[in-house]
Amino acid sequence: MTATISHTRLRVLFAFFAVASLLLSARLAYWQTVGRADLLSRATDQVHSDLVVPAQRGVIRDRNGAILATTVDLRSLYAIPGLMTDRDGNDMRPAVATALAPILGERPEVLRAAFDSGAEWLFVRRRLPEETAARVAALHLAGLGFEMEPKRLYPNGAVGAQVLGFVNDDGVGQYGVEGRYATELSGTPGRLVVARDPANRELALGLRTAVPAKNGDDLSLTIDLAVQNAVERELAAVVEREKATGGAIVVLDPKDGAVLAIASSPTYDPARVGSADAEALRNRAISWTYEPGSTMKAITVAAALDKGVVTPSTSYQDVGYAVIGGRKLCNAQCKVYGPTTVTQILSRSQNAGAVFVASKLGASDLNAYLKSFGFGQRTGIDLAAETSGIVRPLAEWYPVDLGTISFGQGLSITPLQLASAYAAIANGGTLYQPYVVASRRDADGEHRTAPVAVRRVISEETSATLVTMLTTTVDNGIANLAALKGYSVAGKTGTAQIPSDDGRYVDDAYISSFAGFVPAIDPRMVVVVVLDRPQSKLLGTVPAMNTFKAIATDALRYARVQPDRP
Amino acid sequence: MTFAQAVRAPQVRRVQHRPHRQAVPHHRGAPRRAAAGQVRTTSWEIRSFLLASGVIVGCFLLVLLYLAQATAVSAAGYEAQRLAAQRDELRRQNALLVIESARLDSPARVETEAQRLGLVRAATIGLVGPEAVAATR
Numbered sequence: 001m002t003a004t005i006s007h008t009r010l011r012v013l014f015a016f017f018a019v020a021s022l023l024l025s026a027r028l029a030y031w032q033t034v035g036r037a038d039l040l041s042r043a044t045d046q047v048h049s050d051l052v053v054p055a056q057r058g059v060i061r062d063r064n065g066a067i068l069a070t071t072v073d074l075r076s077l078y079a080i081p082g083l084m085t086d087r088d089g090n091d092m093r094p095a096v097a098t099a100l101a102p103i104l105g106e107r108p109e110v111l112r113a114a115f116d117s118g119a120e121w122l123f124v125r126r127r128l129p130e131e132t133a134a135r136v137a138a139l140h141l142a143g144l145g146f147e148m149e150p151k152r153l154y155p156n157g158a159v160g161a162q163v164l165g166f167v168n169d170d171g172v173g174q175y176g177v178e179g180r181y182a183t184e185l186s187g188t189p190g191r192l193v194v195a196r197d198p199a200n201r202e203l204a205l206g207l208r209t210a211v212p213a214k215n216g217d218d219l220s221l222t223i224d225l226a227v228q229n230a231v232e233r234e235l236a237a238v239v240e241r242e243k244a245t246g247g248a249i250v251v252l253d254p255k256d257g258a259v260l261a262i263a264s265s266p267t268y269d270p271a272r273v274g275s276a277d278a279e280a281l282r283n284r285a286i287s288w289t290y291e292p293g294s295t296m297k298a299i300t301v302a303a304a305l306d307k308g309v310v311t312p313s314t315s316y317q318d319v320g321y322a323v324i325g326g327r328k329l330c331n332a333q334c335k336v337y338g339p340t341t342v343t344q345i346l347s348r349s350q351n352a353g354a355v356f357v358a359s360k361l362g363a364s365d366l367n368a369y370l371k372s373f374g375f376g377q378r379t380g381i382d383l384a385a386e387t388s389g390i391v392r393p394l395a396e397w398y399p400v401d402l403g404t405i406s407f408g409q410g411l412s413i414t415p416l417q418l419a420s421a422y423a424a425i426a427n428g429g430t431l432y433q434p435y436v437v438a439s440r441r442d443a444d445g446e447h448r449t450a451p452v453a454v455r456r457v458i459s460e461e462t463s464a465t466l467v468t469m470l471t472t473t474v475d476n477g478i479a480n481l482a483a484l485k486g487y488s489v490a491g492k493t494g495t496a497q498i499p500s501d502d503g504r505y506v507d508d509a510y511i512s513s514f515a516g517f518v519p520a521i522d523p524r525m526v527v528v529v530v531l532d533r534p535q536s537k538l539l540g541t542v543p544a545m546n547t548f549k550a551i552a553t554d555a556l557r558y559a560r561v562q563p564d565r566p
Numbered sequence: 567m568t569f570a571q572a573v574r575a576p577q578v579r580r581v582q583h584r585p586h587r588q589a590v591p592h593h594r595g596a597p598r599r600a601a602a603g604q605v606r607t608t609s610w611e612i613r614s615f616l617l618a619s620g621v622i623v624g625c626f627l628l629v630l631l632y633l634a635q636a637t638a639v640s641a642a643g644y645e646a647q648r649l650a651a652q653r654d655e656l657r658r659q660n661a662l663l664v665i666e667s668a669r670l671d672s673p674a675r676v677e678t679e680a681q682r683l684g685l686v687r688a689a690t691i692g693l694v695g696p697e698a699v700a701a702t703r
Contacts, residue, residue, distance in 0.1 A: 067668040072661045130662055155668035204643020205636060229673035562695055 047195045048207060054150060055187030058216035060164060060177060062225040063438060069154050069164055069178070069270075075133040075146040076126040077104075081115040084143030096141050100124070103135050126169075127151040152178075158269040160228050162283040163221070163262050163436060165384065166270040175281060177219065177436060179384030184440060187216035218441040222258035227251055230554040231261040235529075238547045239265045242534035248284035248415045251551065252526045254423035254517060256451035257432030259381070260525060260555075262286075262416075286379075286386040289412035290530065293496030294349045295515045296408030298470060299421060300357055301346060303369035306462040309360040312343045312469055322355035325399025329355055329407075332495075332538070343469045347477025349493060351407045358406030366402060367394045372457045373421040374431055375413050380452070381434040389413040408496055418515050419528040421457075425466050426490070426517040426526055429458040471520040482516055482545040484552055486563030490523075491516020491548070493541035498533070509533050512540025514548045518556065519564045527551055 031039055060069040084092045097111035104111070104125055114122060127149050128136070137146065152167040154160075165176025173182035190213030195206030202208075231249045239247050244265075251261040264284040268276035282288060304310045320336035321328050331337070331351045337344070345353030358366055370376065376391030390412045392401070404410040416434060424431040433452040440447045458466075470490035473479050479493050494513040497505035513530040517523040529547045534540035669675065 066671065067664065070661065070665060070668075072665060073658050153665050155665050156672045156674060159672065159674050201644060202647050204639050204646070226673050229677070233674070233677070557691055 044207075047197075047203070049192075049194060049196050049200075051192045051194075053190035053192050053211075053213045055189050055213040056215040057150065057152065057167070057171070057187065058185040058218045060185075060219045060221065062160075062221055062223050062228070064224065065220070066225045067155055068160055068221065068223070068225070069152060071150050071152050071167075073148040074127040074130065074151040075137075076149045077124040077128055077133070077136055078121060078145050078147055079115060079124050080121055080143050080145070082120060082143070084115065084141075086142070092142055096143060099139055099141060100136065100144075103132060103139075152270075154270045156225065156229075157271070158267055159232055160223060160225070161267055161270050162264040162285070163223055163228070163259075163383065164270065166273050168273070175384050176283065177221065177383065180382050181217075181219060181437065181440075184442075185216040185219065188214040190214070214443070219437050220439045220441070221436050222253070222260065222438045223262075223436060224260050224558075226558050227551075227555050228261040228263070230558075231263045231551055232267070234547045234550045235263045235265050238529075238531065238534075238543050242531060242536055242540065242543050244534045245532040246279075246284055246288075247529070247531045248288065249530070249547070249551070250285050250415050250419040250526075250528045251555070252419045252423050252434060254426040254432075254523050254526045257420065257423060257434045258438065258451070259434050259436045262436075264288075283383065283385065284530075284532075285415045286381060286383055287414070289387060289389045289414055290511050290532070291411065291496040291499060292408040292413050292418055292513065293494035293511065294351075294354075294407055295418060295492050295494035295513055295528075296411075297346055297349065297354045297406070298425065298466065298492045298515075299370065299373055299375075300354050300361070300366065300406045301342060301469065302373075302425060302458050302462060302466050303366055304342075304357045304361045305465055306369070306458040307361055307365055310342050310357055312465060313341050314360075315339055315341045316353065316356045318350060318352055320352065322352040322359075322403060324355055324359065324403035325401075327400040327403070329400075329403045343472055346469050346492065347473040349473075349478045354406040355403040358402050363397055363402045364394060366405065367391070367397070369457070370405070370411070372431070372455065373424065374417055374454070375411065375421070379414075379416055379420050379434050380454075381416060382437050386416075387414060389417060408494060415513075415528050415530045418513075419526050422515045422517060422528065423526045424457050425463055425470070426523040427463070428460045429456050429463040431455055431457045467520055470516070474516065474520075479514065479516070479541075479545060481542060482514060482548050484518060484549060484556075486565055487518050487552070487556060487561075488520035488564055489516055489518045489552070490520040493545065495538060495541055508537065510537055510540055512536070512544045514541060514544040516548055516552075518552045519561065521564060524559060524561050525552070525555055 057071040059067060059071075062068055079096075081093060084096050086092055093115045094108075094112060097108045097115060100106075101108040101111055106125075111124065114124065124144070133146065136144070150171065154164065154166075161176075163176050165174055165178035165180075167173050167178055171186065173179045173185060178185065191209070191211040193207060193209040195203040195208070197203055231251060235247050235249050238244070247265045249261070249263045250259070252259055262283065262285045264282070266277065266280040268280040273281075301310070305312075316339075318331070318337040318340045320334045321330040323329075329351055331353075332349065337348060337350060337353075340348070340350060340353055342353070342357060344350070345357065361369075370391050376389055378386045378388045380386075392411070397405075401410050420431065420434055431454045433454050435449055435451070437449055439449060467490050470492060471488055474482050474489045474491050479491050482489055482491050482493075492515055494511075494515070496511045496513075498509050498511055500506045511530065511532055512534050513528065515526070515528045517526040527548050529544045529551075531540055531544055531547075534543055536543055
């Protein structure tokens with residue numbers, strides 16, 4: 001049997017399909033032309049994601065490669081309170097808060113209040129320790145999730161905090177190396193534009209634009225972690241014993257100005273910066289100034305020797321004081337020494353003797369040598385927040401200033417400036433710019449820091465003479481407590497009054513210090529110890545010398561330095 | 567010719583051949599020509615049909631091949647993404663281990679641990695110089 005279809009029905013069908021095709025074609029043409037952009041943008045919004053690819057912050061290591069700071073992605077816990085329901089739709093927020101509280105070390109009410117705050121999405125705790133995150137994840141609680149966030153970690157805790165600085169929650173370096181080398185360490189973020197499926201997975205097919213992130217540079221410091229640890233340990237101990245307000249220690253390599261250790265008290269733990277006191281964030285070695293006192297006598301004598309106005313054996317009659325600019329400046333406790341050589345001025349730390357030497361030198365030359373040694377200007381160390389100290393211009397000097405400045409009153413310096421100046425005395429007369437970053441490694445390779453010799457400040461002969469005089473000061477003089485068995489030590493103590501806001505000096509409060517280097521011949525390290533208001537007061541140089549001795553003993557043993565004395 | 571006509575063509579031929587042979591037995595030349603023409607037409611229809619079918623099947627196979635490739639690439643992309651995530655997690659775990667190692671090596675921790683174990687600082691450390699070493703050889 002053959003079925004037939006009438007022509008009329010065929011025509012109707014044809015017309016119907018023709019009209020339908022035309023309509024569809026017209027619609028298609030519309031979306032392909034006029035409505036294309038709108039359709040494309042809506043489709044693109046649905047599947048495309050435009051992400052910033054964060055750059056990995058550079059690693060900071062000590063001179064031996066030990067990690068001082070590095071960045072790792074840690075899990076941050078977030079909550080979507082609206083999803084905290086069971087299968088039947090019952091509210092699970094109280095149960096989630098109760099289960100979470102003991103793991104996070106938080107009270108359940110606090111968590112519950114956060115969940116009930118009305119926020120659709122909130123961070124419960126950011127950058128959790130890995131074990132804590134694993135314990136939370138194991139609970140499989142509804143409405144909780146994790147997001148990776150970079151965290152700067154300091155495996156040595158508070159050791160080196162003042163040198164390293166820290167990174168804030170926004171990933172910006174603050175203070176120390178983190179602050180000074182913020183740009184180099186942070187790198188450049190990349191960008192990733194990809195199509196994603198409904199499960200938020202990247203699609204291999206489709207749009208993909210990737211600009212790779214440029215990771216931050218790795219830095220190797222001149223800091224020696226073992227020496228740094230010893231320095232911080234000894235500073236914390238002496239500050240506690242002496243009930244001092246604070247203190248600072250600087251250890252330099254005198255041959256090139258490399259910083260081996262810097263410690264400051266009070267200090268902070270970079271992992272808990274939020275709870276740190278503002279004063280603790282200040283690196284007293286570079287951001288705090290003080291009147292140095294008698295440690296400056298070595299500079300005064302160095303200037304006079306270099307200028308040729310005195311020799312170690314030049315003598316004067318000490319009467320216990322000196323009169324200059326109409327003011328009477330006394331020795332400590334106005335002690336009278338009688339006939340005194342320049343060497344004895346240092347070994348007995350006589351103020352009147354320093355005035356005698358300064359008078360021979362003259363204000364203009366003393367001022368010039370102070371500036372030449374780097375006082376009154378930043379050393380240029382590559383750490384954030386260095387201050388310059390104050391050496392007033394010569395035009396502003398009163399006649400008495402020549403006398404007071406000769407023994408370290410009437411000017412302010414940083415401990416690092418003093419260490420740098422003593423390094424110049426120790427190395428034969430060249431002032432080096434202190435530095436903490438030994439090398440920087442980027443994609444192009446390693447870039448080593450070349451030591452910067454700023455200038456020659458004294459001649460080699462003057463340097464050698466002064467080293468002998470400072471060695472005598474330790475061997476037979478006022479700094480005898482700094483002497484080390486088996487090693488020659490050169491150094492000088494300092495006790496200074498503390499200026500108050502009204503222009504006078506604070507009663508019965510002092511800053512005690514010791515600056516020295518060891519071994520005296522071919523020195524390996526310069527150590528400056530400064531204690532702010534030790535309870536030993538005028539005898540505060542004793543704990544300063546003991547601290548120097550403890551540090552030098554540890555550092556010399558650690559560096560396996562051969563004894564230079566029987 | 568529509569596709570439906572092409573499909574029905576052989577059936578039409580079978581129905582029409584028989585009456586032609588029986589009804590006009592004395593005029594043999596004309597039917598032969600007509601039949602030859604019919605065969606040519608039929609042959610053309612079959613070829614067209616086969617060609618169209620071939621094109622359709624070919625297109626289908628091409629699309630199938632493309633889809634298979636696209637699926638394979640997508641699957642490989644997902645696998646690459648999973649492996650990249652696995653790699654990143656392993657790197658992260660490694661970084662955490664490196665930090666833990668650095669923390670354990672920290673001089674401050676070693677000192678604390680030494681004190682806990684009752685170790686004390688050596689009073690003196692004898693250093694042997696290179697000259698002394700050379701003398702003993």
